[in-house]
Amino acid sequence: MDFSLASKQPNLPCIEFSKENTEQGTTSWLTTSKKVVSALENYGCFLATYNDNFSLDLHNAVFESTKQLFDLPLETKLLNTSKTPSHGYVGQEPVVPLYEGLGIEDVTTPLGARTFTNLMWPSGNEAFCETTCLFTKVVAELDQVVMRMVSQSYGIENHYELLLESTSYLFRLIKYRQRQEKETTLGIVPHTDKSFMSILHQHQVPGLEIKTTDDQWILVDPSPSSFIVMAGDACMAWTNGRIEAPQHRVIMKGTEERYSLGVFTFIRDQIIRTPKELADEEHEVKFQPFDHYKYIDFYYTDEGKKSKCPIKLYCGI
Ligand SMILES: O=C(O)CCC(=O)C(=O)O
Numbered sequence: 001m002d003f004s005l006a007s008k009q010p011n012l013p014c015i016e017f018s019k020e021n022t023e024q025g026t027t028s029w030l031t032t033s034k035k036v037v038s039a040l041e042n043y044g045c046f047l048a049t050y051n052d053n054f055s056l057d058l059h060n061a062v063f064e065s066t067k068q069l070f071d072l073p074l075e076t077k078l079l080n081t082s083k084t085p086s087h088g089y090v091g092q093e094p095v096v097p098l099y100e101g102l103g104i105e106d107v108t109t110p111l112g113a114r115t116f117t118n119l120m121w122p123s124g125n126e127a128f129c130e131t132t133c134l135f136t137k138v139v140a141e142l143d144q145v146v147m148r149m150v151s152q153s154y155g156i157e158n159h160y161e162l163l164l165e166s167t168s169y170l171f172r173l174i175k176y177r178q179r180q181e182k183e184t185t186l187g188i189v190p191h192t193d194k195s196f197m198s199i200l201h202q203h204q205v206p207g208l209e210i211k212t213t214d215d216q217w218i219l220v221d222p223s224p225s226s227f228i229v230m231a232g233d234a235c236m237a238w239t240n241g242r243i244e245a246p247q248h249r250v251i252m253k254g255t256e257e258r259y260s261l262g263v264f265t266f267i268r269d270q271i272i273r274t275p276k277e278l279a280d281e282e283h284e285v286k287f288q289p290f291d292h293y294k295y296i297d298f299y300y301t302d303e304g305k306k307s308k309c310p311i312k313l314y315c316g317i
């Protein structure tokens with residue numbers, strides 16, 4: 001019997017973000033932009049790989065800091081609160097008992113990482129603050145390059161410029177603790193992100209799976225030099241459904257603990273509208289203008305949580 005077809009795993013598109021490919025106006029930039037748009041339209045995500053401008057030292061340092069954070073007493077971690085649901089400490093949830101996460105809002109602003117560090121370590125932790133700033137700066141730059149490529153390709157760069165002024169970055173540090181043999185393997189339930197864009201970075205232990213449009217789960221192998229760039233619900237509405245937010249989940253097959261990091265963009269104090277350039281007679285506008293943070297509040301209601309596609313329920317036309 002031939003098992004070769006059955007065992008064939010689909011792969012995510014992999015795109016190299018070298019200095020050369022990310023220099024605006026060059027042919028490499030244009031070629032890379034085409035790959036980015038095609039990957040986002042077909043998968044809602046892709047793997048961005050780095051050969052230069054992201055170091056193994058920074059990868060190791062940021063996960064060392066992450067471990068230190070989770071080793072703090074629970075009462076300290078619980079000080080990480082937020083007005084926005086799930087943007088602060090999340091953990092001890094019966095459905096996903098392995099999951100624990102902390103959030104740093106506005107992480108790229110001068111006070112973002114500093115305020116959080118002082119809250120967690122009143123006597124200071126310079127290494128944490130510094131690595132968080134360095135890491136999130138690299139990821140925010142990646143986000144902006146991707147968004148520039150997408151918006152230029154769609155002829156809506158001026159609309160993106162406006163959004164960028166209102167973009168805030170949430171840094172989420174995540175730990176899935178060791179699993180007892182009889183415990184659930186579900187690390188995080190299947191979901192689409194509520195963000196505009198999400199960029200994920202994993203540490204050694206696999207677990208993240210992303211669903212393709214033909215309903216296959218792709219396991220994304222961790223690599224110290226790659227990031228998963230993924231569209232969130234807000235991007236789907238903004239692009240009039242051209243780019244869809246993919247379903248993803250975490251399955252913890254082994255018993256090892258797992259760490260991952262996510263940088264999520266949110267649009268604050270500005271109504272998100274589908275640019276008129278993305279609508280014509282064949283493609284009518286499919287989403288009403290909406291406030292991103294009000295959408296998050298809606299998602300955390302019973303109605304929002306139960307919905308198969310909360311963004312369509314919230315502002316779909
Ligand atoms: O841990 C991961 O790799 C994924 C986390 C995730 O999907 C999320 O925080 O929204």
Ligand SMILES: [Fe+2]
Nearest residue numbers: 191192193248
């Ligand atoms: Fe997610």
